[in-house]
Amino acid sequence: QVQLQESGPGLVKPSETLSLTCSVSGGSISGYYWHWIRQPPGQGLEWIGHIYYSGTTNYNPSLGGRVTISVDTSKNQFSLKLRSATAADTAVYYCARDRGYPDYAMDVWGQGTTVTVSS
């Protein structure tokens, strides 16, 4: 069964770049959409962006153009970069798989990784 695992620094300094990787095991990254979602402490879920395995991306404009998501099919993983991090970016970050058309659903999720932005 497919499993996702987020990895990356748990602490990022303000103004630096938050970088996370999601490793996909038990299945191929090909044929699916792959999302990043975050959840600030005590708050709801916020969609960050997604990438199709071919490399097509969509991002949440609320993040002001600070986001880049990339995919490495040879390593079966995809990555998130969030530039100019601030304390408001402190959150649990999740990666998730989406089946895509016609049965859109985020059906597999990573366990989440906590990232704190602080000096």
Added chain:
Amino acid sequence: AVQMTQSPSSLSASVGDRVTITCRASQDIRNALGWYQQKPGKAPKVLIYAASRLESGVPSRFSGGGSGRDFTLTISRLQPDDFATYYCLQDYNFPRTFGQGTKVEVK
């Protein structure tokens, strides 16, 4: 962006109760809506997709309805494992947007 307004933000219920949560979209999203359950410290889990289709492995006491702008998630007979927070998510267009969440608590 499509705004998703979810209500109530919280509710108190007892085991065996029928519970209904609603989600209203700011525009017509056809049937492009999913419902997710999240427990503390855990990742969300999909319950319903395409507004009314039950995800494989999800108990049949969960059901979804609606289309266009108004949607519902119903738990027919609340079980102890169902106390959690529920979110709707529109996947009609980008950016994807979640509702604010509904916390189902023990009465």
